[in-house]
Amino acid sequence: MAKSIRSKVKRRFRAAKRAKSERVTGEARAAREAEKVRRLTAGVPVEDPKPANAFLFPNASDAQFPQNLPVRTIDYRSEANPESHEAFIGGRRKMTSLEKAAMKLQGKTDTADAADAMDLDAPPVDVQGMMMPRSLREGGKKVKQQAPVIPVRRDNLKRGNKVGGREVKKAAQKRRKKK
Known part of the structure; x- marks a missing residue:
């Protein structure tokens, strides 16, 4: 099936969203991975042991109550995304x-x-x-461009016209042979 003209625009919006999410979440992820690599090269264990759950083990000395950190949402609106200005119908990226x-x-x-x-x-x-x-920008002669002339076919099959020496009759006026 054919693709609509909006499919290009939607694809560009998706690319802009993907770039924004990589920019927002990718930086934090890259920093965490760099820290892991630095710790590995220093010989320090990468995975820190998690503290015990204070709900399950209330008597443990290192137990902590689990905390939910707020999830950082990404604003994908086109006003907040600088790459989305390239995504519009008829827009060229290059x-x-x-x-x-x-x-x-x-x-x-x-x-x-x-x-x-x-x-x-x-x-x-x-x-x-x-x-x-x-061609005109590079110093060529300015030539008035005219639209190509398209020959218009006139209806010459009207009643009374002669084609090939015979009078033309419309289809509704032709005599039908009796069977």
Whole structure:
């Protein structure tokens, strides 16, 4: 079956969510793993023994009441996710540096900062010229482009017209042979 045009957008939103979850949970996980590796290289046991449950063993000296830590939720809303600005219908993810600069100058991204968009030592960029075809941008002659002429088939099978020397009759007006 064919994919809808929104499937690309949804795929990009999923990629943005995946990147955000990796950024939020992946940093903590990487820090824990790095600590385990550091402890292994130092010769310290990696797994710390868990304290006894104070509900089950109230007389144990090292017993603790178990505590539930609040779960850190990830905000997947598109307003809170910086990568989600790339996911829209008709959006291209790969753009040239000139196109990125033009988009930032026109304010079409959420990071519309003119100092970020262009280097001050760089030559000026013609933003209006970026919308023209490449052949015209590179100094080609401007040619007025016309839409191709599509021949329109006229209905020549109207009553009274002659085709091949015979008069044309509509299907409803043809005589039927009696059987």
